Each structure stands twice: as structure tokens, then as C-alpha cells.
Amino acid sequence: MLDGAVRLPRQLTGEVAVVTDVNEAAQPAKGGRDLLRIFRELKQAVVNDWGGVKPMAVEDDKEFLERKEKVAEFEQQLSNLSQQAESLVKAQQDMGETLGELGLAFVKLTKLETEGAMFEPQTIRANDMKNVATASVKASRLYRELNAQTVKHLDKLHEYLGVMLAVNSAFSDRSSALLTVQTLSSELVSLQSRIEKLEAAASKVFGGDRSRMRKIEELKETLKISEDAKSCAIREYERIKENNRTELERLDRERHEDFMGMVRGFVLNQAGYAEKMANTWEKLAEETSGYANDAS
Template sequence: MMRQENHGDEISDLRESQDDMESLVLDEPPSSSNGQSSPSSSSAAAPPSAVIDRQTSASQHFNSILEPPSYADAIFTSFDSSASASNGHDSPRPESDPPARSEFLKVWVSDPQKELELSNSLVPGGTSYYTYLITTRTNMPEYGGDGSEFTVRRRFKDVVTLSDRLSESYRGFFIPIRPDKSVVESQVMQIEQFVEQRRAALSKYLNKLAAHPAIRRSEELRVFLVVKGKLPLMRSVDVASRMLDGAVRLPRQLVGEAVDANEAAQPAKGGRDLMRIFRELKQSVVNDWGGVKPMVAEEDKEFLEKKEKVVELEQQLSNMSQQAELLVKAQQDMGETMGELGLAFVKLTKLETEGAMFESQTTRATDMKNVATAAVKSSRLYRELNAQTVKHLDKLHEYLGVMLAVNGAFSDRTSALLTVQTLSSDLVSLQSRIEKLEAAASKIFGGDRSRMRKIEELKETLKVSEEAKACAVKEYERIKENNRNELERLDRERHDDFMGMLKGFVLNQAGYAEKMANAWEKLAEETSGYAKDGS
């Protein structure tokens, strides 16, 4: 009890010293490292959510005392702050039109609303879900031309449907990865925080789709952004109907009935294509363990080399991402340590001031207050530097997500090649069966009608299978071309993105280092008498 009372007295004394600490108001507005002044930005003053505020209670008291009105003067405005403010990714509402250029397609996600779903619900009273207002502005002709604006309401299930449709229609493209369902996070986090996090993630995802040169023109995205009402679900989306459909088709597949040629070129869909999945699995095992080179193999050496480089790039990005997190933590810890140092000197200054009987004590108290001033400036500058560091180095995390999209496109290529290999093996098997039946029938005078009828059936199946293989080869070549174009685009965009990341990171490190150096240089001038005394 006594310790609590002493602690309360200490806080009260510190609050009384607030007037004495007004000299901690920071000085002139900041300037960039190239000597040009930059406008302060109030939005940059708040550190991002990725940086966790772990200030101790003593440091919180310290901040409550030393929070001058000119705190924003500590901000070093990033060279790209104006551009990042207008990118629209995290803005809940479209405050202004995107910058004028030949074509643009910008999306905003805002206004989450809770709604009740009564139909097909096992929960008494229905289940609830959130919808989001999707606002789109564009001048693209696919959306109606210049000045077009659309608003629709969508739920997360609609986003999942959009993602699935794009995966089917744009095989071989680096399709941005949609946000996770985050079931666990929704149960652990506060609902308001979870909804806001999902809103921001959806906004970022939809703008990535809108920036993709092929997907932005897709009918799937246009319908999602423009057409009001519920999106129609894909055929046989539930597991039960898929398994039922697969069971109905199973006898036909067992007797070797050929499937539609165009359908054969597409990837197998769950329970609906059980026998095909088994055949492709068998072909995959033969490729890996059979010791026999498949009739159709990946022979694009340039692609295989690039694929290896992509794997290496992913490993390097993962390592860089971990190092970036360590840097952010170190800068955060340094800022907090500086704040604690300032608090310690505040307490020491108060002690020296209250008990001052000689001029030397007053001088010493003034010097201690100057040290506290420099420490609190450095603490705030470290916090602002960390916010900028997170903003720029977050590009590394984004590209880890891009690597997932790249791997997905490569999987499309592997799947398409496996389909071609499986159909090629089926053709060889059919041809062999036909030859054996023909040889057996030729030994019988006048032929064997049952064998001849079976031969005709197999020849018809062979013809359809050849058409299916032609479609599968065409699909495989299309995916290869998509992979090639996407790898070229990735190289171009990665160069620009990484150059921007490095430029922003270096300029901010230099700018904030200069501000911190100025704070300590001023302290050195204020305490220059120490050097004379030492001499």
C-alpha cells in the first residue's frame, strides 16, 4: 500500500513538472536529405499496426508529460509520401479521383455492414455475416469508358468465388492470392478489429487484381465489380453433389468411355473425375519412379532455369523478410530505450531542481533537462523511422505473396503437362488393344463379329481421345505462353518495385539519422563547457 502511494506521488510530481518540460518542443520543420523542405504529414505520425507498441507504464507516463503540440515536426516526410497517400489501397473511401493516365481501374472497400442469413441455416435465428461496399472508378472501355463509377455490396464468400473462377479461367497467370478466411483470427480478435483488417485486405487484393494487365479486363472481375445482387455460385460447389456426380459417372469411366475433348484439357475436379484423377496419379508415379522417360516432357530449358531462379528468389526473400522484421524490432527497442533514458533524466532533473541550494546544482539540472530533450527527440524520431521502414520493407512480404502466385501458375503448367502425358499413355494403350484384337480376329475365318464391333468402338474412342489430346496440348501451350509473359512482367515490375523500396528505405534512414544527429549536436553545443572544464 505504501508503494502504491509513493508511486502516485511520483506521478503527481511528474505531472507538475510538465510546464518545465515545454522546452522539449521540437525545433524547425524537417527537411529531406537533399536539402529540400518537405511538407509535414499528419497521417505519417501514427506508426503502422505491424509495429506493436510495447511501452512500459513508466514510459506511458513519460509520453503523457512530454507530448508537445509540435510533435509532427519530428516527422521526416518520405520522398514518396504523396504517391503512397493516393494509391487508394488502404483508403476506406475514394476521396479523390486517381491520377490522370491512359487507363485506370481503382477499387475502394468500405462501410462493412452486418447482415443475417436465414435460408439454409442450421443455427436457430440464422447466421450473420458482413458485407462490404465495393466502389470502382475507371475509364476503361470494358467498364463503360471515362468517368464510370460503380458500387456493389459483396461478402467474403463472393471474393472466394471470384478467386476460384479466375483460377480456372486464367491458368498459367500469376493471379494474386486472395486473403485467407482467417477463421481462428475471427474468434480471437475483437470483431471490429477483424472486420477492419479484412476490409483492408480485400481492398489490397482487389486493387492487385485491377492492376494485373490480363485480369483487369476479365469478365469475371467486371461482373464482380459492376453487377449488383448475388453472384451465381459455380456448378457443384458442395462436396456431396461432387461425390454423387462422381459415383454416377464412375461406371462409364470404368468401361473406357471417352470424355469431351475440351473437358479433358481442363484440370480434374474433385469427385467428379475420380477415374481421371487415378489415371493421372498413376502417370505421375510412373514419371517419378518408373525409370522411363514420358513421351511428352518439359524441354524448355530457359523456363527450367528461370524456375530454379524463382525458387532461389523465394528463399532470399524469406531471409530478407526475417532480417527486416529484426531491424524493425531493433529500431522499436532503441526508440523505447531512448524514451526510458529521457524519463530517467526527467526524474533526476526534478530531484536536482527541488533540492537546489547552489548555482552549480541549477546548472546541472539544466544540463540534465537538455539530455532529456535530446533523448525524447531521438525516441520520437525512431518511432517515425520505424513507421517508414515498415512501409517500404513491407514490399518484401508482398513479394512472398507473389511467389505463391508464381508457384500456382507453375502448378497449372505441371498439371496441364500431366494431362497431356496421361492422354498420350491412354492413346498408346488403346492402339495396343486395337492391334491385339485385330490380330486375334484375323485368325478366325470370316472374322469375329464381337471382336470387330469392339474394335470399332475402340477406334471411335481412339479418335475422341486424339481430339482430347490435341485440346490438352493446345491448353498446355497456352499456359506455357502465359508463364513466359508473366515471368517477363515479373522481372519488369520487380525491378521498379525494388528500386522504389531501396530508394525509400535509404532516404528515410539518411533523413532520420540527420535529424537525430542534429538533436545530439545541439546537446553537444549546450554542454560545450564540459570540454573546457576537462581541459
Template sequence: MMGYENQGHEEAHLYATPAEMESLVLTDNDDSSHHQSQPNHHHPLSSSLPFAAQIPTDDDHLLASPSFLTHSQSQSQNPIPNHSSSSSSFKFILEPPSYADAVFRSFDGDHINETNGHDSSSGDLSSSPPSTVEYLSISVSDPQKEQDLANSLVSGGNTYVTYLITTRTNLPDFNGSEFSVRRRFKDVVTLSDRLSESYRGFFIPIRPDKNVVESQVMQKQEFVEQRRVALEKYLRRLAAHPVIRRSDELRSFLEVDGRLPLVRNTDVASRMLDGAVKLPRQLFGESVGGAVDVSEVVQPAKGGRDLLRLFKELKQSVTNDWGGAKPPVVEEDKEFLEKKEKLQDFEQQISNVSQQAESLVKAQQDIGETMGQLGLAFVKLTKFETEEAVYETQRVRAADMKSVATAAVKASRLYRELTAQTVKHLDKLHEYLGAMLAVNQAFSDRSSALLTVQTLLSELSSLHLRIEKLEAASSKIFGGDRARIRKIDELKETVRATEDAKSCAIREYERIKENNKNELERLDKERHDDFFNMLKGFVVNQAGYAEKMASVWDMVAEETIGYAKDGS
């Protein structure tokens, strides 16, 4: 340290103006032991020229932003120093690029692009996969605000946002290879509802939430961009599904221009109202004994159109849980039950790992920011020591501080890039955590279909018991009881309708079981491949960036090896 007599002069320079700070540019020495091998009077810092030298570019472009490369090239072409170039280079050191500005080169050579919902080698829709491979590429862009003229009483009162959905494919199910349509979020909701009804038992990706409150709290543009990204991910996941990608619903959504041809769901309130209107006729026998409509048993009762069926299934559910009698039919697929239990454990484990991954990303980000602040502090200290240097040892120490500052800035950049690579690879954990919602929904379809079958079987048993009692009572009367005979005929008609509904419900249940089986096999295979690629990319990048960081500090250790010799 400098003597006490210079303390006041030091303090006068501790708080340099921004212009003075920006005029400082750091550099690495080409020769790590330059200040040791050369005489002291030849040390770069002993020169009477202003201390202005640039940080050399690394052979890896990860360490240099485009602005810095431009600055380096301009200096090599024009060696005359100027204040503006020094300022821009120093600003580059003080303000490392953000994640969005950094140029990343993954050590595993993986570049993100979503074709068929998976990563591929190019991020441009204009470059399609080979024609021999089936592909379905979807992008969502160009959000535009439009007026809702149909539902607005005042001109300009209601507005909504539409998105341009561009599709490129070679699938024969589509009528072209490239087409675009504009859709609003309400159309996505309709698509999701149609798929949920038509493909029960499949692991259908969950659509993004409506987030009405969030849209009001966040800035409009920020919310629209977040929704655009979410919609693009959702549609790409649908495109990755081997069955959904060929569905008529998705094809119409992507291909048919103008108004969406899919029929929208009636809202819950309207369905409940329809069910309430129909309930008295069912209770008082105006319909066929309250029998379930065959066309409705393929859908869950919670839709609300048939309140009597809803009440019956609720009663059956309570009986299954609390009644002493065994249900007429139960889930007997032991293999499925074992897989279901394992997936529940998997969901818990993946949730824990996902939380730890978030902690890791936060820790790496904090280290990178702290390392950058350390580099900035050494930059300021180097400037102070250089300007106030009186003894040659101070100049040598300033050169070593400059090396530490350079290494800290480089390490900060590497941590930023490593964090981005960590997010890219470990994001697969979050994807699977979201996929478990689709898995649980498919299992819920199965449970709902089984409950419908159980309810219909219980209903048939009850009807047969009533018929037996009426027949026994009617047989005791000579000539029969016409009222009882008429009631028996009505009950037999109800039995026939219920038998038809039961057969349809059993077929639907078996179809859902088969869908579950196929989806579980697909999930096992994809999980193996996805987790292998995730772990490979994560480990390779952790090792690669650790090696780069070690090389940065090894260079500083070589440049400061003189301290170890002096100490010995």
C-alpha cells in the same frame, strides 16, 4: 551530487505524485551556451519563479504533435502561466504519440495510395489520376452485419458481414466511372475460384484465408477490420494485374449490384460424390470407353468429378517419377526451367531478407521505446535536482539534464517515425514473398496441364496397342470374330474421343506456357522497378532520420561543451 546530509530530503522527492510530475515542463535554451555566457545569478534555474518553460518547436513539424502545437500557440497568445497547460505539455513529453497519431513526412516524398495496385500521390479516392491515364481504384469500407435468412432455421441464428466496395475507373470495360456494391467474403472466394479456372498460368494474387479459428479467438471488431484491410489489398492487386483487371469476372464482381452473378464452385465433397457415381459406368464401358470429356481436360483432374482420370494421372505421375521409360512428352523449355530454378532460389533469399527486415523493425522500435524511457528518467531527475538545488552547480547540472531529456524524447519520436518509414518501404519484401505463392500456383497449372497431356498420350498408345492385338487375333479366324470386331469399333471410337481430348489438352498446355512466359517478363520488370523504389526510399529515409538525430545530439553537445573545457 548533493551532500549526505540532504539524502533523506532527496528520497522524499524521488517519488513525486502524478500531479507534481505533470506540472513540470521542459524547454530548450534558444542559446546553447546561455548558462555559460550569462552570470550565474541570471541563469533561468536560479530564478525564484516556478521552473516552467516549454520545449521549443522545431522547424520540422515531425517533432511536434498537433496537441503540442496547439499548446505552443495558446501560450504565445496568452503568456499567463496556468497549471492545466503545463500539465498537458508535460504529459506530451511523457507519452510520445503512437504510430497512428504521428505525422509522417517521408524523406523520399512518397505518399501511399493504391491506384492500380501501386503507390500514387494521393490517398483520397475522390482525387483521381489524370483522365489520360487508365486507372482502377478500389476501396473496401463500412463493414455491416447482416442476417443469413436463406440458410438459417432460427431467426437471427446465422449472421455474416458485408463490405462496401467502391470503385472509380476510366476503363472502357466498365459501364460507369464510379459505383459501389456490397459483397461478403463468400463472394470473394467465388471470384477467386472463377479467376483460377479461367486464367490458368497467370500469376493471380492469392486471396485472404478464411481464418475461421482466428475469427472466433480474436475480438469480432478487430477481426472484421483485419479482414477489410486484407480484402482491400487483394482487390487492389487484382486491379493492378494487366489482364485480370479487364476480366469479366472482376467487372461483374465490382459492378453488378445485388447477388453476385458468378456461378459458385461445387464443394469438394459433392464433386467427389459425382465422380464416384460416374466411375462404375466408366469402368464397365457404359460411357465411351472411359474417354476423358473434352470440356474437362482444360481443368486439373484434382477437381474430383472424374475419378478415373484422377487415377490415370496419378498412375502416370508415379510412372514418370519411378518408371524406367521416358514420358511421351516432357518439359523442353530450358529457358523456363532455368527461370523456375532461379525463382525458387529468389523465394528462399527473399524469405531470409524478410526475416531480417522484421528483426530490424523490432530493433528500431526497441531503441525508440528505450530512448523514450531514458528521456522520462531524465525528466524525473531534472525535477528532483531543480527542487532540491542548493548550490548553483546543481542548477547548472539540472539545466544540462533537461537538455538531455529533451533530446532523448525527440530521438524517441524520430525512431518511431523512422520505424514507420522502414515498415512502409520494406513491406515490399513481404508482398513479393506472398506473390511467390501465385507464381508457384501458375507453375503448378503448367505441370498439371503437362501431366494431362502425358496421360492422354499414354492412353492413346495403350488403346492403339489393344486394337492391334484384337485385329491380329481376329484375322486368324475365317470371316472374322464379330465380338472382337465390335470391340475394335468401340476402341476406335474411344481413340477418336481421346484424340480430341488430347488436342484440347495440348492447346491448353500451350496457352498456359504462353501465359507463364508473359507473366515472367512482367515479374522481371516490376521487380526491378519495385526493388529500386524500395531501396531508394529505405536508404534516403535512413540517412535523413540519422541526420536529424545527429543534429539533436549535436545541440546537446554544444550546450554541454563547458564540461569539456573544465576537464581540459
């Protein structure tokens, strides 16, 4: 960056050729050392957004644009699902903790009733309280196990949020590569125009204008390098496009498999633990059925 800052004033005054290396020129300016190229790509980006003039190179892959829009929708859905998953996990955790505290309270109450028991009904009641405590503690443990499995299954949502960061980074690289092609295309037009103007001016001077002719030769050399750089930039852009296509197809395929597996595991997990909890409370209902008979 410091090197670019040193070169910038000389580039602006024309003492140093703007394009000196094909490989350097073909790469996006973002992260580079050539400040003038950074400014030119920034200018090109502003022209694209506000200039009202269609750039020479545009993103014309309709399939990609549709997929990009769907990826944005999928990312929003992921964010919403992630929030709902966190709410579910928090609710199950709270339920497990509440049942654990309830079981502990009945354990203490059972101990109190047992120590002060003087009559048989007190002993019976203490035994029933012990059953309630046992069921509550067991249900609490089941909720903790359920929650651990829920986190394991739904963590796939957070994994894909990370994948979305990589996808957006790939899209950004594609936009930067296209911006480089657009900038180089504009520079070529500008260089060609400058050469034509200088040639027209030099032709009016008898015997030629040596300074202008020297400048024309320098610009033609820069033009040649810029043309080569544009070709390299186009190849890089096409490489990124092909990579995007391949990766998006792989994402669609793996996403379907991953989410089917996640949903299947989540549903089976919820159903399995719901059955275990139902058996726990059903057993407690049988053990305390006498109270229902007394009430009737």
C-alpha cells in the same frame, strides 16, 4: 467427387467409356470428378518420377527451366531479406523505446532536482538533465518515424513473397497441364494397342466376332475423343506456356523498378533521419560542453 465415385467401378469394369467428353478430358484431373482420370494422372506422375522411362511429352523449354531455377533462388533471397528486414525494424523499435524510457527517467530526475534545489549548481544540473531528457525524447520520436518509413519501404519484400505464391501456382498449373498431355498420350498408345489386339483376335473367328467388333467400335470412338482431347490439352498447355513467358518478363521488369525504388527510398530515409538524430545529439553536446571542459 461423389459422381466420380459412382462412375469409378463401372469404368474399371469397362461398362462406361473412360473418355466421354473432349473438354473434360483435356483439363487436368486435379479438382475434377473423374476418379479414374485422377488415378491415371497419379500413375503417370509416378511413372515420370520412378519409372525410368522418358514420357512422350516433356518440358523442353530450357529458357523457362533456367528462369524457374532463378525464381526459386530469388524466393530464397526474399525470405532471407525479409527476416533481416524484420530484425532491423525490431532493433529500431527497441532503440526508440529505450530512448523514450531514458528521456522519461531524466524528466523524473529533473523534477526531483528542481523541487529539492537549494544551490545554483543544482539548478544548472537540473537544466542539463532537462536538455538530456528533451534530446532523448526527440531521438525516440525520430526513431519511431524512421521505423514507420522503414516498414513502408521494406514492405515491398513481403509483397513479393505474395507474388511468389502466385508464380508457384502458375508453375503448378503448367506442370498439371503437361501431366494431362502425358497421360492422354499414354492412353492413346494403350487404346491403339487394345484395338490392334482385338482386331487380330476377331480376324481369327469365322464370320467375325460381334462382341469384339462392338468393343472395337467403342474403343475407336474413345480413341477419337482422346485424340481430340489431347489436341485441346496441348493447346491449353501452350497457352499456359505463353502466359508464363509473358508474366515472367513482366515480373523481371517490374522487380527491377520496384527494388530500385525500394532501395533508393530506404537509403534516403536512413540518411535523412541519421542527420536529424546527429543534429539532436550535437546540440545536446554543445549544451553540456561545460562538463567536458571540467573533465579536461
